[in-house]
Amino acid sequence: MVNKVMTNSEKVYEIVESIPRGKVLTYGILAELVGITNPRVVGNILHSNPYEDSVHCHRVVNAQGGLAPAFAFGGAEKQKEKLLKEGATFRGEFVLLEKCLWDVDAV
DNA sequence: GCTATGACCTAAT
DNA sequence: AATTAGGCCATAG
Numbered sequence: 001m002v003n004k005v006m007t008n009s010e011k012v013y014e015i016v017e018s019i020p021r022g023k024v025l026t027y028g029i030l031a032e033l034v035g036i037t038n039p040r041v042v043g044n045i046l047h048s049n050p051y052e053d054s055v056h057c058h059r060v061v062n063a064q065g066g067l068a069p070a071f072a073f074g075g076a077e078k079q080k081e082k083l084l085k086e087g088a089t090f091r092g093e094f095v096l097l098e099k100c101l102w103d104v105d106a107v
Numbered sequence: 108g109c110t111a112t113g114a115c116c117t118a119a120t
Numbered sequence: 121a122a123t124t125a126g127g128c129c130a131t132a133g
Contacts, residue, residue: 009130027115031129038128043114048131057114068114 008034009045015104017051019059022087023102024095026063033104043068058082065097 011034019025027039036042046057058079061067067076080090089096 007130031115036129038130039115040113040128041115041130044112044130044132045114047114049114060114062114063116 008036008041009048011035012042012045013051013055016046016055016057016060018107019056019102022083022100024059024061024065024083024088024097024100025102025104026061026065026097028063029101029104030060059102061095061097065091065094065100067093 012030015025015030015033027042031039031042034042046060049055049057067079076093080093083095084090088100
């Protein structure tokens with residue numbers, strides 16, 4: 001069968017674009033969702049961000065629930081403010097994954 | 108087509 | 121507690 005193969009990156013974009021407001025996802029989970037065994041790829045894919053017009057990379061966080069050490073959105077603090085306005089819950093500089101972790105399996 | 112790098116994660120030191 | 125090392129895969133030059 002010659003099923004059209006969708007690259008994992010495409011899936012990443014799809015998922016990230018599908019992240020609802022006030023929810024966040026971790027690189028590790030996102031990686032597993034797309035079938036990648038390595039979270040680094042997710043970060044790299046998002047770094048390329050060819051869909052920055054639609055993909056909200058700021059809704060993707062690390063396993064700690066915090067943003068990257070040098071997020072290129074204008075500052076992690078700015079990022080926090082944005083997520084806060086979206087309805088996400090933060091604990092200090094880390095988002096409460098227990099509350100804001102997007103349940104992909106539920107969707 | 109190959110090499111180098113990377114927005115991560117985990118464990119160990 | 122912080123830093124180093126290893127692992128692994130995709131994107132870019």
